[in-house]
Amino acid sequence: MLDDFYTASIAEALDFADTHHWTRQPPRSDSARLRFLATRYAELGALASRLDTKPRLVKEVMKGRQSAPGSVLSQAIAKDVVRLWQPRVRRRAHHLISTGHDGMLVHFKAWFGFTGAAGSSDDGRVRHITERLPMAYAARLFQARYRNADEGELREIIADAVGEAYFNVSPRGKLHWVRLTDIVYIQFSY
Missing domain, CATH: 1.10.260 (434 Repressor (Amino-terminal Domain))
Known part of the structure; x- marks a missing residue:
């Protein structure tokens, strides 16, 4: 349907990943x-x-x-x-992913990293990353998508998830240590 699907939108990338679960x-x-x-x-x-x-x-x-x-x-x-x-098929797939039966993989090219000391290996820069997201973040991402959250909120969730998986840091309260901006493309598979 969208053979050359290429997007910088997290919402669209999630929608496209759902196409792999369609029954019709x-x-x-x-x-x-x-x-x-x-x-x-x-x-x-x-x-x-x-x-x-x-x-x-x-x-x-x-x-x-x-x-x-x-x-x-x-x-x-x-x-x-x-x-x-197929919203019911989509929700069923999301439930399986959110409960740990399947996992969610994110693949992107974007500016990603800490906003910290220049020159450190964790400093923000354009990175090409493929990472499996922790289960709790997949559930948060789907819930945000169901309520039509804006791209900024979806980016924070992905940044926190990949930050935890990639850098082994967790956000504390409202403090998001890792930032994800200037997305060139993003894809999900689950």
Whole structure:
């Protein structure tokens, strides 16, 4: 569906990782995808707003009278389908990961490290890291995603999790020792 999926968004990367647990494939054409999405939104205007287009164009594409112009709209439709497809299957997979039956692996290239003394080996810099996340952080990440937390909060959770696994430091209260910024790309597997 998203063959060349490449994102700096943690929320989108989580959604894409969920695709590996689907039991059925989503609709393939843009018009069929829009008909599916229309069942998830109260009104066509809200769907059009989400896709950053006009309701009239959504209606035309949905009816098959017009194809989605350009790959930007087509990709926005596909990403929203990925976000909403098979929520029960997604939650079941998240439960297994959160309870320790399976693990979560994160792979990213980003500015990562301590905001500390320049020149130390732990000082922040662009790093290419693959790390298994501690179980408790996977549960926190999924809970934050369910309530549509912003990217900043998701980054703090990932920074704390990878900081604990990579540097062996835990955050204390609201103090986040490790920072994750300027994400080039991020992927999850579970």
